[in-house]
Amino acid sequence: MNKAKSIFIVLFLILINLSLLHVATLSWHSPLGAGWVGVFVLALPNFYLFVWMFMGRRARTSRNLHLLMATNLMGIALVLTDPGMEADPWPLVIGNLIFFGSIAYVFWYSHLGERNNALLNEGEKLAAFDLKTLDGDVFSSEQFKGSAWLLIFYRGNWCPLCMTQIREVAGRYIDLDRLGVKVALISPQPEVKTQELAKRFNVPMTFFVDAEFKASKKLNIVGESGVPFGLKWFGHGEDTVLPTVLLINQHGRIVYSDQTSNYRVRPEPDQFLEVARQKLRGAEG
Structure with a gap:
């Protein structure tokens, strides 16, 4: 399909x-x-x-x-x-x-199917997975602990709404920083594409590559054949990730989860900023 x-x-x-x-x-x-x-x-x-x-x-x-x-x-x-x-x-x-x-x-x-992923429900501990940094190092999800993080799983540079969502978050970075929230942008697209994207932004957001879909598979958010036909000839693969936004506290527990069922419907930054104001400081592990 x-x-x-x-x-x-x-x-x-x-x-x-x-x-x-x-x-x-x-x-x-x-x-x-x-x-x-x-x-x-x-x-x-x-x-x-x-x-x-x-x-x-x-x-x-x-x-x-x-x-x-x-x-x-x-x-x-x-x-x-x-x-x-x-x-x-x-x-x-x-x-x-x-x-x-x-x-x-x-x-x-536009419809991604009904998404009710128990692994990503609010209150759940973030599952363990590995990511790759742009320096080629392995980054374990356990390393997120100790700080609050906004995790944005985006489809790739080819997705205009994903790019706009990232720009929106970059524009609110000061608000997130004041709340002690770091930003992680995660995509299974080829590393060179993520490197190209990272160069566009001057705010300290962290870009990760979900190499071999290790994180996406652990979280059950792989979007099989989700890349438009023909883009593989421009350096993209065929599979991607389902757009997902998670806010985790310093203990690695999910306090906000957006599992959109429609790729055109994304959360406003004010939504997770308000959650950060209300829940992060009093969140328990």
Whole structure:
């Protein structure tokens, strides 16, 4: 199923981009009929959604993207009421592909499955696992003890919402530091990709590589075939990690856990900052 998702997202992005290009080309030669206008109305908001995510404005969207769904309905209505449908069926074909592709993206592709991982519940001790530092050293999760840590398991540099989430945390680093919270950013992506990412930030966050998915497997958060198809040719693997945010106290006990079931829905920094204010100082081992 995840393999199908990795192929779907690439094909859907190609579809909306080619559709916009084709509509733009047609509009240069003659006025657009209702069907092609409908294709434009369908493709443009979907295109903008991905542009907006890559612009890094926010690390989250609404779960069901109601505004996008409303414009999808407007677009498909124009396509279906096109009086020239019999002479030119392509708007109907392309319009339906975009319409149902958008629905699939929102309600199928974005959904990570129901996550109820007992290992990550609040109050649990963090399971033991090993990570790799950017210096090539082995770092045991036992070494987290003695300080409070915010652990962010992110999918990779290719994920725009992950990158925005990291920038948000970097922007609140002073607030976290005042509360005695250190930040660990963990990804199973190749070490060279994590090194590239670490160079972008001047705040003292610690980047780790989850080599061979040792930590992800221990915590049961491996996202099999979660990397979009084709990115392995750009130095990425096929598997990734399910986006997860944990806040642990100085004893290694989880005091906050976000196991999002939708990759577009991420916690606001204020959520774990408030937990840190309330729970860390009085947390017991």
